[in-house]
Amino acid sequence: MLTGNRFLAALLLTAAPLVAHGAHAAEITGAGSSFAAPIYQAWGDEAKKAVGISLNYQSVGSSAGQNLVSARTVDFGASDAPVAPAKLASSSLYQFPTVVGGIVPIVNIPGVASNALKLDGETLAGIYLGTISTWNDPKIVALNPGVTLPDLAIAPVHRADGSGTSFVFTSYLSKVSSAWKDQVGAATSVQWPGGAGARGNDGVGASVRATEGGIGYVEYAYARRNSIPTVQLQDKDGEFVKPETASFAAAAAGADWEHAPNFAVDLLAPAGKNAWPIMSATFVLVPTNAKDPARGAAVCTFFANAFRTGDATAQKLDYVPLPETVKQQAVSGCPTKGSN
Known part of the structure; x- marks a missing residue:
């Protein structure tokens, strides 16, 4: 039996002839x-060299990604919010994960360094509900002895587009705050109680950087790449955890892939020491009846190559690679043949 990278390499060799057949398959x-x-x-830069496949990827938000692949406008969609089984069936889509990553709150508070501020889930929900409106609110002060917090209005920033990142963030708030669950709930788009909207992780990051008193939520790589201060969050055991590779890996280690x-x-508020509480897998959606079979096969080859060779790149960008068994299951189920 083939295992690990040998299995993925074999799949690459099997799919390669399918890729070679269409003029646009690369x-x-x-x-x-x-x-x-x-x-x-x-991964697109690497695939062009390794397997001759060029990727044109548009970062338009998870909701748009789901809609575009359902309409067969793109060869694959990408979503941080997993699609319900009924919708997968009705849209003839196959869903699989690619990496795991952390969603992190970012802040712009004069005089407060990155990761100096500590928040728990209830307080974070209160900020976005508008019941906590200044940075020196007693609830925030109580969590941060020794930190000088200004009498400055909090300016929450949220995603304006339909967003898997918002789905993960609001799902976390719903899990840790009954008030948030009852008043707002979890979805790719919600009725935000207040604050300003921005498009994409990069838009939220830019808005927080430009706004004194700002707070937002982004995928960790955006915060790190743009040197935007992050915060510590309280984990399931009541300890405060910094957003970093070790805490992301600790959270991902407890994932129950077998029963998903x-x-x-579900990677939200996981048990375990030093486990970051807002984690998510991100998913790819591939038509099981691609209009162009060669392009459909090329998508599967692209991700087989990424799973075989792309872990170091993922880790460099602060994602957590999937376990080898999950990679194998994901790629073996990928539809390498389409229908006209």
Whole structure:
């Protein structure tokens, strides 16, 4: 039996003839998740050299990614919000994960260094509900002894587009705050109680950087790349955890992939020491009846190559690679033949 990278290499060799057959098979298009954009763009650079496949990926948000692949406008969609089984069936889509990553709150508070501020889930929900409106609110002060917090209005920033990152963030708030669950809930788009909207992780990051008192939520790579201060969050055991590779890996280690239908694993507020509480897998959606079979096969080859060779790149960008068994299951189920 083939295992690990040998299995993925064999799949690459099997799919290669399918890729070679269409004039446009070496070019694929994808759209959706801005959370996943950095890794897909990096894997795209590698795939062009390794397997001759060029990727055009548009970071337009998870909701748009789902809609575009359902309409067969792109060869694959990308979403941080897993698609429900009924919708996968009705849209003839196959869903699989690619990497795991952390969603992090970012702040712009004069005089407060990155990771100096500590928040728990209830307080974070209160900020976005508008019941906590200044940075020196007693609830924030109580969590931060020794930190000088200014009498400055909090300016929450949220995603304006339909967003898997918002789905993950609001799902976390719903899990840790009954008030948030009852008043707002979790979805790719919600009725935000207040604050300003911005498009994409990069838009939220830019808005927070430009706004004194700002707070937002982004995929970690955007915060690190743009040197935007992050915060510590309280984990399930009541300890405060910094957003970093070790805490992301600790959270991902407890994922129950075996019992997750369509790979839709729950990584929010996981148990375990030093486990970052806002984690998500990000998913690819591939038509099971691609209009162009060669392009459909090329998508599967692209991700087989990424799974075989792309772990170091993922880690460099602060994502957590999937376990080898999950990679194998994901690629072996990928539809390498389409229908006209």
